[in-house]
Amino acid sequence: MSEIPKAYEPAEVEHKWYTFWMEGGYFTPKIDRKKKPFVIIMPPPNVTGELHLGHALTAALEDIMIRWHRMKGEPALWLPGVDHAGIATQVIVEQRLAKEGLDRHKLGRDKFVERVWEWVNKSRKSITYQHQRLGASCDWSRERFTLDDGPSRAVRTAFVRLYDKDLIYRGERIINWCPRCQTALSDLEVQHKDVTGNLYYFRYPLADGDGYVTVATTRPETYLGDTAVAVNPDDERFKALVGKKVVLPVIGRGIPIIADSAVDTSFGTGAVKITPAHDPVDFEISERHNLPIINILNPDGTMNEQAGPYAGLDRFVCRQRVVDDFEKAGLLEKIETHHHSVGHCGRCQTMIEPEVSKQWFVKVAPLAEKAIKAVTDGRITIVPERFTKVYLNWMENIRDWCISRQLWWGHRIPVWYCPKCDEMTVSIDKPSTCSHCDATGVVQDPDMLDTWFSSALWPHSTLGWPEETEDLKYFYPTSVMETGYDILFFWVARMIMMGLEDTGAIPFDTVYLHGLIRDEKGEKMSKMKGNVLNPNDAIDEYGTDALRFAVTTGTSPGNDINLGPHRLEAGRNFANKMWNAARFIFQSLESKPLEIGALSNLTGRQLKPLEDRWILSRLNRLVLSVEDSMSGFQFGEAERQVHDFFWGEFCDWYIEIAKIRLGKADSSPLAVLAYTLDMTLRLLHPFMPFITEELWQGLKQRLPEANLDSPSIIIARYPEGNEKLVDAEAETVMETVIEVIRSIRNARAEHKVAAGKWIEARVYTDRLQPAIAEKSDAIETLARARPLAVLSRTERQAKEEKALVLVLKEAEVVLPWAGMVDVAAEKNRLEGEIGNLGNQIDRLEQRLKDKAFVSKAPAAVVDKEREKLQSFKDKLLRLKQELSQLS
Numbered sequence: 001m002s003e004i005p006k007a008y009e010p011a012e013v014e015h016k017w018y019t020f021w022m023e024g025g026y027f028t029p030k031i032d033r034k035k036k037p038f039v040i041i042m043p044p045p046n047v048t049g050e051l052h053l054g055h056a057l058t059a060a061l062e063d064i065m066i067r068w069h070r071m072k073g074e075p076a077l078w079l080p081g082v083d084h085a086g087i088a089t090q091v092i093v094e095q096r097l098a099k100e101g102l103d104r105h106k107l108g109r110d111k112f113v114e115r116v117w118e119w120v121n122k123s124r125k126s127i128t129y130q131h132q133r134l135g136a137s138c139d140w141s142r143e144r145f146t147l148d149d150g151p152s153r154a155v156r157t158a159f160v161r162l163y164d165k166d167l168i169y170r171g172e173r174i175i176n177w178c179p180r181c182q183t184a185l186s187d188l189e190v191q192h193k194d195v196t197g198n199l200y201y202f203r204y205p206l207a208d209g210d211g212y213v214t215v216a217t218t219r220p221e222t223y224l225g226d227t228a229v230a231v232n233p234d235d236e237r238f239k240a241l242v243g244k245k246v247v248l249p250v251i252g253r254g255i256p257i258i259a260d261s262a263v264d265t266s267f268g269t270g271a272v273k274i275t276p277a278h279d280p281v282d283f284e285i286s287e288r289h290n291l292p293i294i295n296i297l298n299p300d301g302t303m304n305e306q307a308g309p310y311a312g313l314d315r316f317v318c319r320q321r322v323v324d325d326f327e328k329a330g331l332l333e334k335i336e337t338h339h340h341s342v343g344h345c346g347r348c349q350t351m352i353e354p355e356v357s358k359q360w361f362v363k364v365a366p367l368a369e370k371a372i373k374a375v376t377d378g379r380i381t382i383v384p385e386r387f388t389k390v391y392l393n394w395m396e397n398i399r400d401w402c403i404s405r406q407l408w409w410g411h412r413i414p415v416w417y418c419p420k421c422d423e424m425t426v427s428i429d430k431p432s433t434c435s436h437c438d439a440t441g442v443v444q445d446p447d448m449l450d451t452w453f454s455s456a457l458w459p460h461s462t463l464g465w466p467e468e469t470e471d472l473k474y475f476y477p478t479s480v481m482e483t484g485y486d487i488l489f490f491w492v493a494r495m496i497m498m499g500l501e502d503t504g505a506i507p508f509d510t511v512y513l514h515g516l517i518r519d520e521k522g523e524k525m526s527k528m529k530g531n532v533l534n535p536n537d538a539i540d541e542y543g544t545d546a547l548r549f550a551v552t553t554g555t556s557p558g559n560d561i562n563l564g565p566h567r568l569e570a571g572r573n574f575a576n577k578m579w580n581a582a583r584f585i586f587q588s589l590e591s592k593p594l595e596i597g598a599l600s601n602l603t604g605r606q607l608k609p610l611e612d613r614w615i616l617s618r619l620n621r622l623v624l625s626v627e628d629s630m631s632g633f634q635f636g637e638a639e640r641q642v643h644d645f646f647w648g649e650f651c652d653w654y655i656e657i658a659k660i661r662l663g664k665a666d667s668s669p670l671a672v673l674a675y676t677l678d679m680t681l682r683l684l685h686p687f688m689p690f691i692t693e694e695l696w697q698g699l700k701q702r703l704p705e706a707n708l709d710s711p712s713i714i715i716a717r718y719p720e721g722n723e724k725l726v727d728a729e730a731e732t733v734m735e736t737v738i739e740v741i742r743s744i745r746n747a748r749a750e751h752k753v754a755a756g757k758w759i760e761a762r763v764y765t766d767r768l769q770p771a772i773a774e775k776s777d778a779i780e781t782l783a784r785a786r787p788l789a790v791l792s793r794t795e796r797q798a799k800e801e802k803a804l805v806l807v808l809k810e811a812e813v814v815l816p817w818a819g820m821v822d823v824a825a826e827k828n829r830l831e832g833e834i835g836n837l838g839n840q841i842d843r844l845e846q847r848l849k850d851k852a853f854v855s856k857a858p859a860a861v862v863d864k865e866r867e868k869l870q871s872f873k874d875k876l877l878r879l880k881q882e883l884s885q886l887s
């Protein structure tokens with residue numbers, strides 16, 4: 001039997017057991033057709049670097065669910081993976097290249113991709129290592145990378161099938177263009193920021209020389225791409241102008257004035273410039289009116305040859321030149337300050353340009369319809385429920401999804417163009433010839449797919465789809481998709497759409513959305529603010545279990561978590577509490593070994609000592625309530641309950657009373673101690689896997705063989721509650737005993753009785769008297785009350801000596817003053833306190849009579865003062881009562 005160290009040393013313990021679990025193969029479930037599996041596909045972290053606290057939370061919550069279901073005997077699969085994270089990874093590698101004075105164009109496509117792989121392979125290693133440190137019991141034998149052959153084939157297959165069903169098309173649409181990344185972005189990848197800019201009023205002279213039309217714009221340079229001026233057909237002010245022409249100043253190009261009901265008469269002057277290549281509304285108007293589309297920008301955000309004299313200028317330099325030129329020509333009417341929202345690249349924060357571009361799109365509406373139904377008909381549940389509305393609202397207003405990216409890192413679009421007939425060949429595998437004319441030399445589309453396209457297939461692509469693998473047949477649909485609410489649209493919604501489309505089945509039954517981790521003050525963690533907490537550092541300092549405890553306990557789905565040192569300390573303190581309690585039990589077991597079968601014979605009710613019945617009753621109630629909370633996805637609440645039971649009932653009371661019993665010859669509490677420890681360790685294992693395994697193995701060593709018949713707590717049965725073992729009678733008695741002890745302890749503290757001093761106490765009660773009397777030794781020892789008498793209320797004397805009387809729910813406790821305090825000194829103390837309090841009350845009353853204060857101070861402040869006065873008065877009354885008891 002190994003000696004148990006005095007303090008818990010997480011680092012050593014964690015490494016030892018993770019290796020033990022890996023070697024035991026516990027993370028790999030066995031396919032058993034008779035059982036329904038429990039499956040979580042891990043949201044793949046981006047290969048962009050280290051894991052942050054959000055990942056730690058994800059890992060902790062998913063591990064809780066997986067370990068819990070595994071202990072319930074279900075085949076539990078947690079499939080890990082990593083995401084190539086197209087644009088995010090490319091931007092990071094580009095930033096590293098910039099430091100070497102390089103860029104991807106100088107390097108060329110192949111060399112660049114090589115550099116990305118170098119970075120990715122390093123990152124992957126550290127991500128795996130971090131997950132293992134976090135205790136993640138995921139099945140590493142099934143680990144997937146989005147760029148693996150399987151998931152890549154799934155991506156191409158899904159693309160081709162959607163294309164064949166006309167659900168993917170290539171077209172000219174307004175997309176969001178990042179001039180720095182030089183790629184298209186989906187609407188979700190754009191961050192809108194409120195900025196204060198200008199609204200410029202430009203005069204466009206009429207072609208017939210008869211006056212001008214004034215239009216307002218926030219982006220003056222776009223006038224170079226104008227192909228019309230539009231007014232609302234119902235706008236009386238402009239009726240006469242429709243059909244005429246204006247001439248664009250400087251460049252001298254003539255454009256028509258048209259009428260379109262999409263024009264908002266309240267914007268600017270009511271006449272608006274139409275720039276179809278750089279505005280989504282203008283683009284739609286241009287389609288209705290067959291207007292030309294003039295793109296004025298180069299991919300890098302400089303002006304192209306369409307900009308005439310401005311060609312080659314940066315877009316913002318051009319803006320100022322245009323304004324200057326209009327002013328010189330007397331055509332700048334005015335400039336107004338204008339607050340509006342401007343899109344920025346979510347990756348590099350560059351201001352995006354809406355731009356017409358030939359891109360690939362998914363026609364989302366038909367997919368969304370099925371995905372909406374899957375939620376409204378209850379096949380998929382979203383936890384917490386309030387996000388259902390958010391999901392439905394977004395899905396109902398969804399726009400086509402731009403999936404092509406002008407990147408070099410990711411899944412290449414599986415489309416080849418024919419040099420001879422110009423037709424496209426869309427194919428899962430690289431075609432050798434054109435499918436239309438059989439010409440050779442087809443060239444693949446240079447673009448990549450949006451990284452979320454492969455993410456959308458993750459639940460089925462990781463399990464082998466499009467192949468009908470054993471894994472896919474058994475583990476799909478999966479059980480829970482656990483992720484942050486911030487990627488509900490990016491990811492969850494698209495998985496539902498694509499899962500249904502590709503497999504005909506929902507990808508998961510439940511969506512569990514967790515909140516974001518903020519700092520102790522509730523502020524978002526960011527490198528800029530310097531309030532970021534690194535999970536690695538937290539593990540080094542507090543241990544993995546403490547970190548897991550800190551991020552999960554007392555939290556609920558969808559709500560943000562404020563995390564700081566105090567929560568981590570609470571986690572570490574709890575681990576130490578468990579350690580010390582177990583250490584005491586182990587030492588006791590070593591000196592008095594238990595008999596074989598001691599634990600299985602514990603059935604509760606017929607047990608003799610009250611506290612045994614009580615703790616087993618409380619334990620059963622706990623188990624039932626934990627089951628309830630866990631089934632309702634309230635893991636933080638379940639954890640809090642076990643914590644409170646272990647600390648507040650088992651350690652503070654049961655173990656303390658057991659210590660008294662262990663010193664005596666009669667019935668031993670050892671079996672109950674060992675049993676309760678065993679059960680709470682099992683309950684806590686999903687939350688704090690390392691310390692529970694360490695202590696459980698320690699317990700196993702010290703029990704007769706076959707008492708804990710599992711090689712590891714990881715597959716030991718999760719406790720199942722038994723309502724029949726709930727013993728209300730034992731709970732009432734024990735609660736009273738605890739209340740008696742607690743009230744005497746409080747009275748001692750309040751009256752500053754020296755810790756070692758014995759004081760006399762009498763407990764009066766009715767029907768519980770015999771039961772409580774049996775616990776006299778516990779009351780005596782734990783309250784340091786001697787002589788102690790537990791009497792029936794009928795025995796209470798009408799006139800007793802001067803004493804402090806504590807009125808409890810089921811009993812009164814009488815503490816004679818004489819034995820407890822120096823009466824004269826106590827009288828003095830009370831009189832002093834009464835005097836002080838009286839003065840404070842006077843001052844407060846004066847203040848509240850002061851009309852100036854009452855009328856000027858905020859109502860909340862006045863209310864607070866009133867409350868304070870009332871509580872002072874109550875306290876004064878109690879002090880006076882105490883004083884009268886002394887005299």
Ligand SMILES: [Zn+2]
Nearest residue numbers: 178181345348
């Ligand atoms: Zn960008």
Ligand SMILES: [Zn+2]
Nearest residue numbers: 418421434437
């Ligand atoms: Zn061809």
